Amino acid sequence: MKDIVAAIDERIPRPNDFTSPARGPRTAARTGLMLGSCVGICFLTGLWSHFQYASPGWLPIGPDPAWLYRVTQGLHVATGVAAIPLVLVKLWSVYPRLFRRPRKRGIRAVVVGGLERASVALLVSAVLFQLVTGAINIVQWYPWSFSFRATHEAVAFVAVGALLTHLAVKLPLVRIALRSPVEDRLSRESDGPSRRAVLLSAGSASALAVLLTAGQTVPFLRRVSVFGVRDGDGPQDLPVNRTARAAGAIDGATDPGFALELRHGGRVMRLTRAQLTELPQRTHRLPIACVEGWSRNATWTGVAVADLLELVGADPASVVRVRSMQTRGAFASSELPADFASDPRTLLALELNGETLDLDYGYPCRIIAPNRPGVLQTKWVTSLEVAT
DSSP states (O other), rough: HHHHHHHHHHHHGGGGGGOOTTTTTHHHHHHHHHHHHHHHHHHHHHHHHHHHOOTTTTTTOOOOOOOOOHHHHHHHHHHHHHHHHHHHHHHHGGGGGGGGSSSSSSSHHHHHHHHHEEEHHHHHHHHHEEEEEEEHHHHHHOSSSSOHHHHHHHHHHHHHHHEEEHHHHHHHHHHHHHOSOOOOOHHOSSSEEEEEEEEHHHHHHHHHHTTTTTTTGGHHHHHHHHTOOOOOOSTTTTTOOHHHHTTTTTHHHTTTTTTEEETTEEEEEEEEEEHHHHSSSEEEEEEEEETTTEEEEEEEEEEHHHHHHHHHHHHHHHHHEEEEOOOSSSEEEEOOOHHHHTTTOOOEEEEETTTTTOGGGGTTOHHHHHHGGGGOOOOSEEEEOOOO
């Protein structure tokens, strides 16, 4: 048995078998700084995104500034994309340590070494899970049955917790690596890439990845962001996440008998689309931003929600439940907090960019409000009900 174990051990590489001097703590520590910055921003903006969906009582989120969610979610996706090449370089730089043997023999050494590897495995797995599922979410492909938003949030805390623990354990080594010069004689005389070349390549790849995708958030980059999932093309210069057909809303949206229902306690009012167009109209230029990272400014025209609430005798500063006529998919209803309902920029929109709403953008009417996630800007609205 010992001979078999020895033979297997001989076939497993050792750290010294990886001869590139560009690997090691100096490269890993500096790559880690860049990666840590991306992960930190991505985590904080992702946490903010979850707060925007369900604001905790201690953190009231209002409609100002109107562009806030656009910026935070754009940063969230951009830093997540930027982290992908950095993670790959980081793993490449420390990969040989996977084959390090315990310095001491015995059960304790094996257990300690196993726990260290398990903690690193947890960190790597959590980070890769976040990056892979986040990238898949951008293209709206969900080959799983769990809730992406809830799972993404939970694993984010696991990843950050594991990262902080790993950093605390490795901090002495990180300090030494960062204080050491990037290059040394061995690195400069090597036939392979230098540490500086690897670090420059990692930073450049990260910046290029952002440049090629950020056009879905930053308009002037649209022509160069060839990998931007949502490029802004559409009937009214806006991307479409979910069509009326996909949402099962075509029949309701095209029904000539459509009437918006306003409900406040026992009082109910129904308004046809023609009647809605006869009410005082407001026009505002507001961004629409989605969790996938894309955003656009657009000009919206419609009736202020506050004006509609007054028609049924409700306080404009009321919580409003918004229901859609969609029959498939999530977010068929949403809730407008009082700060949003009373804001004159929060509209039941009837027009987009000077034209009647396209069917895929929410015809006959939709909600548009400042500083709201796109999935909460409910399309194909059928009723507004004042919460009691």
